[in-house]
Amino acid sequence: MIEVKDLSFSYGKNPILDKIGFCVNEGEALSIIGPNGSGKTTLLRCMNRILNPAGEVTVDGINIKELNRIEVARIFGYVPQDGFYQFPQTVFDTVLLGRKPYITWGVSRKDIEIISTYLDLMDLEKFALRYFNELSGGERQRALIARALSGEPKVLLLDEPTSNLDLKHQYEIFKMIKKLAKENNITVILAIHDLNLSARFSDRIIMLKEGKIFAEGIPEAVLIPENIRNVYGIEVVIKKEEFIYIIPK
Amino acid sequence: MPILDRNIEKIYSKFIARKTVFIVASSVVLLLMIIFSAGVGSVKLSVGEIFHSLIRIKSDDLSNVIIWNLRLPRILMAIVAGSGLALSGAVFQAILKNPLASPFTIGISSAAGFGAALAIIWGFGLVGSEKYFVITNAFIFALTCSFLVYGISKIRGASPETIILTGIALMYLFGAATSLLQYIGTQEDLQAVVYWLFGSLSRVTWAQIFVIIIISAPCCIILMKYSWDLNALLSGDEVARALGVNVERVRIVSMILSTLITASIICFTGIIGFICLVAPHITRMIIGPDHRFLLPSSCIVGTILLLLSDTIGRTILSPVIIPVGIITSAIGVPFFLYLLLTKKRKYWQ
Numbered sequence: 001m002i003e004v005k006d007l008s009f010s011y012g013k014n015p016i017l018d019k020i021g022f023c024v025n026e027g028e029a030l031s032i033i034g035p036n037g038s039g040k041t042t043l044l045r046c047m048n049r050i051l052n053p054a055g056e057v058t059v060d061g062i063n064i065k066e067l068n069r070i071e072v073a074r075i076f077g078y079v080p081q082d083g084f085y086q087f088p089q090t091v092f093d094t095v096l097l098g099r100k101p102y103i104t105w106g107v108s109r110k111d112i113e114i115i116s117t118y119l120d121l122m123d124l125e126k127f128a129l130r131y132f133n134e135l136s137g138g139e140r141q142r143a144l145i146a147r148a149l150s151g152e153p154k155v156l157l158l159d160e161p162t163s164n165l166d167l168k169h170q171y172e173i174f175k176m177i178k179k180l181a182k183e184n185n186i187t188v189i190l191a192i193h194d195l196n197l198s199a200r201f202s203d204r205i206i207m208l209k210e211g212k213i214f215a216e217g218i219p220e221a222v223l224i225p226e227n228i229r230n231v232y233g234i235e236v237v238i239k240k241e242e243f244i245y246i247i248p249k
Numbered sequence: 250m251p252i253l254d255r256n257i258e259k260i261y262s263k264f265i266a267r268k269t270v271f272i273v274a275s276s277v278v279l280l281l282m283i284i285f286s287a288g289v290g291s292v293k294l295s296v297g298e299i300f301h302s303l304i305r306i307k308s309d310d311l312s313n314v315i316i317w318n319l320r321l322p323r324i325l326m327a328i329v330a331g332s333g334l335a336l337s338g339a340v341f342q343a344i345l346k347n348p349l350a351s352p353f354t355i356g357i358s359s360a361a362g363f364g365a366a367l368a369i370i371w372g373f374g375l376v377g378s379e380k381y382f383v384i385t386n387a388f389i390f391a392l393t394c395s396f397l398v399y400g401i402s403k404i405r406g407a408s409p410e411t412i413i414l415t416g417i418a419l420m421y422l423f424g425a426a427t428s429l430l431q432y433i434g435t436q437e438d439l440q441a442v443v444y445w446l447f448g449s450l451s452r453v454t455w456a457q458i459f460v461i462i463i464i465s466a467p468c469c470i471i472l473m474k475y476s477w478d479l480n481a482l483l484s485g486d487e488v489a490r491a492l493g494v495n496v497e498r499v500r501i502v503s504m505i506l507s508t509l510i511t512a513s514i515i516c517f518t519g520i521i522g523f524i525c526l527v528a529p530h531i532t533r534m535i536i537g538p539d540h541r542f543l544l545p546s547s548c549i550v551g552t553i554l555l556l557l558s559d560t561i562g563r564t565i566l567s568p569v570i571i572p573v574g575i576i577t578s579a580i581g582v583p584f585f586l587y588l589l590l591t592k593k594r595k596y597w598q
Contacts, residue, residue, distance in 0.1 A: 050490040073493030080488055086346045087483060087538040092261065097484060100477055100492045105541070109258075116257035128260055151492075 007055035016042045018211045029188040031198035034208030040191035048076035073101040077148030079158040092128045098150035118146040137164030158190040174201040200243045268542040275549045286560040326453040327556040330514045335551025337507035338525030343479040344500045345409040351525035352511040355398045355416030357391040359423035364390030370434040391512035448521035448574030457517045464513040468506040476540035527581045
């Protein structure tokens with residue numbers, strides 16, 4: 001279980017996050033939603049200490065401040081919004097980098113087996129020796145997810161993982177992430193803009209407004225017209241079928 | 250599934266094999282070039298004579314004197330300088346994530362040049378005896394410059410942008426100061442300064458080579474150990490941090506070590522700059538950006554380039570010796586452009 005307590009962060013004098021606190025269970029998928037600038041990406045980066053926040057993040061009772069960088073990197077897999085390489089790099093090398101927290105110098109057979117598994121899972125085998133920058137947005141995103149998974153993390157942090165994907169790939173990636181979460185007991189925390197996708201694929205949602213948690217709970221409880229009006233400043237209708245759908249008025 | 254696994258493993262071992270082949274092949278080329286370079290000159294020596302001289306250290310044969318006093322130190326200097334400069338260049342390109350970066354991007358060449366000009370024109374030196382003022386000044390000013398860049402950029406979190414901009418500002422500052430010294434210097438002084446700035450392997454002594462090795466070897470080993478961290482840095486600071494890399498420390502330690510290597514070389518040779526930039530690029534185009542292979546391979550390519558340039562420089566207009574800095578650019582640029590234009594893939598974005 002991951003517990004976040006009193007997490008605050010500011011860039012200079014600009015407070016971005018203000019005393020955030022929540023819990024996530026193993027195998028749970030948690031969405032962080034909120035308008036631009038509400039602190040979604042910052043919150044993700046504070047979880048695995050890319051940034052140094054005030055407050056506490058504990059994983060299974062261990063405060064990650066007491067762990068070294070490599071130990072933290074072994075717990076969290078991180079998927080950035082998009083990747084970009086100044087120098088051309090193959091997809092294989094890109095995904096291999098995910099093993100870095102385990103590699104000292106040589107690449108073992110086990111590393112290659114793991115890479116192979118996730119390249120296969122992300123349907124990237126045929127691209128293994130292609131250059132990362134030459135892939136389409138969706139293929140790049142899949143490679144970045146494969147990289148994060150190849151570190152075999154306990155917790156997967158995804159920063160708007162579907163921002164570059166077409167409709168089909170959005171749903172496929174989400175289905176796969178959800179499946180991984182359940183089967184391998186990986187906790188998934190993702191920052192996301194698309195409310196409909198978050199409603200459909202997350203177990204719980206945290207809604208941020210100006211660096212504070214505005215609402216938290218199951219999708220049906222958080223995604224109500226009142227909250228959305230308050231946080232996004234827009235009127236919506238909610239349609240309830242198998243999942244809930246948010247439609248702007 | 251097992252079939253796929255084996256497939257990826259095959260692809261990967263092929264991928265690694267290609268890099269290993271490159272390292273072996275370029276080492277063979279280097280070895281041949283060392284022999285060639287030892288043989289050519291105003292006195293031509295056969296392969297047999299070269300080996301004989303190498304074995305009989307104490308003999309007074311002409312060939313022995315030529316090999317031990319003239320050609321061997323030059324060749325060894327080309328090896329240590331070529332390797333050191335190329336390695337520093339590769340490291341800088343990674344830590345600043347910029348294809349145009351090299352230790353000279355942060356102004357250390359201008360600083361070293363200023364130090365040398367100060368010694369040549371004013372006879373001013375910081376440490377040591379007057380005989381060594383040019384060397385000690387160049388070394389100390391180059392290091393001072395890198396610490397200035399480090400100190401100033403540290404205030405703003407040592408991002409690549411602040412390092413580059415601070416470095417360029419300092420480069421102009423030292424450049425202007427050197428110009429001022431040249432402006433007030435005499436004709437002979439001016440010539441000496443310009444000659445120093447060209448870079449040359451003509452002033453080589455055995456002692457210099459040992460000094461460079463003592464300073465550079467530990468730095469090179471530490472930088473090699475950073476290979477995976479440098480690989481991670483190519484994916485961006487956030488991702489590198491998420492992978493457990495102490496980004497600021499890697500960037501700053503790498504910067505200091507590479508400038509230490511570069512300063513230890515250029516204080517003896519003068520400004521041989523182009524190797525830093527071009528050798529890593531040539532290597533990267535051929536074997537890719539994995540630093541475990543890129544760093545040693547760049548050393549070999551840098552050495553080949555420097556040794557070839559120096560051999561051409563001292564033989565083509567013999568007895569006139571053209572400074573190696575000039576030849577490096579003359580042969581490096583066309584080769585570099587050729588690779589750039591014929592490479593099918595977009596090389597950088």
